[in-house]
Amino acid sequence: MGSRIEILNEAGFRSDGRRQHELRDLNIDLSRHGEADGSALISHGLTQVLVSVHGPREAKMRSHTFHDRANINVEVTVASFSTGERRKRLRGDKRILEFAATIKATxxxxxxxxxxxxxxxxxxxxxxxxxxxxxxxxxxxxxxxxINAGIPMTDFVCAISGGVHSTSPMLDLTTLEENDIPHVTVAVMPKAKKVVLVTMETRLHVDRFEEILNLARDAGSILHREMKEAVLNRSISLVSTAGPAQLREKGEDDMNVDY
Structure with a gap:
């Protein structure tokens, strides 16, 4: 049975008008949201996520305290209105717990x-x-x-999804594409040139996998440039609105990462 939708037409365009390797619009808002020490509202196309970071602070539970390092706690919630399903995703949902564990390990x-x-x-x-x-x-x-919270990191982590339709590799997939073709999510550290995560929920031929991995690395560099620009713009706006004394109180620099 053929696909219900046309993933890639004869002219090489996808259902949303993009070319195979073209990324969706990336929108980033690093202004403060709520009481978080750092936050980011980000969207890839129509997919939108708000991330809030609190800490470093004292661990609430003794079992979560390590004498030589900080404990990373990741919690994911999915708004019931986020998809067309209208099904409320609870915190204990297995897929959400897997998401949180994957992000923590990354x-x-x-x-x-x-x-x-x-x-x-x-x-x-x-x-x-x-x-x-x-x-x-x-x-x-x-x-x-x-980065917005001033948590020191060795590098950016930039992630992108990719898949293969017939023999055509594609990047930054929509839900329609994810439902129809084999796909992976790859996360890279652009400065270190390391792949830190590969998740595959569908089977992908080994020859195609290498191709997707190389494309994902290139896409990671593009995302890195855009993300870094957003961080630098945020830094400039903080410097222009806060005096030198206020900046020193904030730890001299709110953005603490090796570029």
């Missing part, structure tokens, strides 16, 4: 946790809208929120 080696022994860094992720690439949006939003 960032633990990147955050300099040894600088904050016996403390906890809380990362709260709210998925507001979903149209494919939810994990990549959560990861990119977490990178930006951590």
């Amino acid at each position: 960032f633990e080696p990147v955050i300099r946790t040894s600088l904050y022994p016996r403390s906890q860094i809380d990362i709260y992720i709210q998925v507001l809208q979903q149209d494919g690439g939810t994990l990549q949006t959560c990861i990119n939003g977490t990178t930006l929120a951590l």
